[in-house]
Amino acid sequence: MADTTPTTGHRGPDHRATVRDVARRAGVSPGTVSKALNGTGQISSATRERIRSAAAELDFRPNALARSVFGRRSFTVGVITTDSFERFSVPVMLGAEDALGAGRMSVFLCDSRGDPIRERHYVEVLLERRVDGFIVTGRSSNQRPPLAGTGDLPVVYALTPSADQQDCSVVVDDRTSGTLAGEHLLRLGRRQIAHVTGPDDFDAVHQRLAGLRTALQAGDATLVGAPMFGGWTEAWGRQATQILLRAHPEIDAVHYGSDLLARGGIDALRDLGRRIPEDVAITGTDNWELLTEGARPPLTSVDMGLAEVGRTAAHRLLDAIDGRPHAGREQVGCHLVVRASTDGTA
Amino acid sequence: MADTTPTTGHRGPDHRATVRDVARRAGVSPGTVSKALNGTGQISSATRERIRSAAAELDFRPNALARSVFGRRSFTVGVITTDSFERFSVPVMLGAEDALGAGRMSVFLCDSRGDPIRERHYVEVLLERRVDGFIVTGRSSNQRPPLAGTGDLPVVYALTPSADQQDCSVVVDDRTSGTLAGEHLLRLGRRQIAHVTGPDDFDAVHQRLAGLRTALQAGDATLVGAPMFGGWTEAWGRQATQILLRAHPEIDAVHYGSDLLARGGIDALRDLGRRIPEDVAITGTDNWELLTEGARPPLTSVDMGLAEVGRTAAHRLLDAIDGRPHAGREQVGCHLVVRASTDGTA
């Protein structure tokens, strides 16, 4: 019977070479090909080389699917965001993908848009794809219900922690962010420090405020006026700043719970004729460069380390997949980036 | 020999039920389970129901990997971004994931960070995972070299088109964005219109400018002063605006090539004591709500339809996977979002 396989080994445009094709071409058995290409078992370097070149000539690419059916791992993880990739979860996902890719893992991207039905659906789909684990990320520091239906697969929560304290969650250090800002302002000699921040129902808002207060107390100072809770908008940043400075003209520094709020604050202070930082020093939170660099003057801000949250979450997940689970919440450090809004020489 | 399988069918925490388990429990053969669950073949509704409940009781989840090994599709696609998920590729990816998820496809997320080595690596990995196709997205409208090494798999370029005109690319309509802004400003009665935009080496910059000029010519107007090419920064928006208004105090409108530039422009105009929109009307490009809504006054801007680019790219890819390939570049429409920076009553 004629061999229908041409010598090139190519069998039409949409056929891919298999171990069998490579084996035939190298004159060995499929099992040997597997060993040679994976470095398992004992193979003479002569045949290994022959197999290598046969594989190369056929443009052979091992089928990861088939491989995973056999093995117990797929080397994939699902990343579920509830945040529609708004600015907070993006850096987290980026960091996670970075760390996971280095570990030869691929990432399934899922956007649940905060809808539990969609989230449930994605879990189902990912389970069918036999992911090795999940990373769940959200928008705020407020805790969320644990991801349901994942069986015994490891789950790591990033940015938005699980309500179950035993689950592995990697979060930012909101408290310290406030402390860093406060300490910085005190170090500059400011004593009349106010705070403008986001909505009352954000955990991050209260943590940041608590951290700020801690720093002020340690420096024998107290917050000027009440903390200004409101929306995460520039408009609120402007309005709150006007209110504050009207009531407390002695204010010489304001710490803002976000960079957007701080941008509004800068606008308002300019309108009021206050110089930054000579009259009033300004600090923001998030260190979102797009906003901080373009500000007049450029804005000192606390970098929450979002990418690091993603990377750390990925490492915790990899550990869990390798049988070394982590439990509880872990905080990633934040750091202050000083710019001209507090340091005129910067 | 004793049957070691307990009647519950569960075989330890990390064992997952297979068709065989379901078959045993329902008292049928594996093949029948497959047919029943997939709706193929002829099954009596009685046994179908029995199989269904057996599957449910065992929490059976078909292994998508095994299924794909057999079939010719994996129902996965790779999305490669060169943009580190900066603000342009994010909405595109979001739109793509949305459209693909509806088609029961899962998305592998890959961030090449613009590094050709990494890109190549990702292509390899994704080929091994037997993706059904690729979406490539980038940061700008500048074309890029075709994705190499994808064999005969379909590739769709989103936002950043392929240099090969025959490849399927889905892009924004930069030209029309300029036209829309120009027409809007003319309609408001403005005649002294200037333009501040990004670097000279961006295709988008030239297209947007050309579109703007088209509109002005149609309205028997011409651009005031030279187009101001510079960085995509607020600082350039401020500086360029100052230069323009010093040289041409008669300017009654400025169209900006990005919202960030426009924000800078607004600041500069305020410094110069010009009222917006009474003295000078302002339009931006991108309609990035974070920047447009917080501006004083809120900024009229052209929405480039990035999510729609992603969704369209996904649909083109799905078509190609289904054997109906598209070729050439396709533009997605943009639209103007009017706010108070051009319409004082908005």
Next chain:
DNA sequence: ATGAAAGCGCTAACAC
């Protein structure tokens, strides 16, 4: 309508 058997591409045990 259901079962038996073969096979997808790969790997791992065990021969030789």
Next chain:
DNA sequence: GTGTTAGCGCTTTCAT
């Protein structure tokens, strides 16, 4: 060292 065999979980003829 290398080949043979069996099997991963699923689907799909082909019998019955």
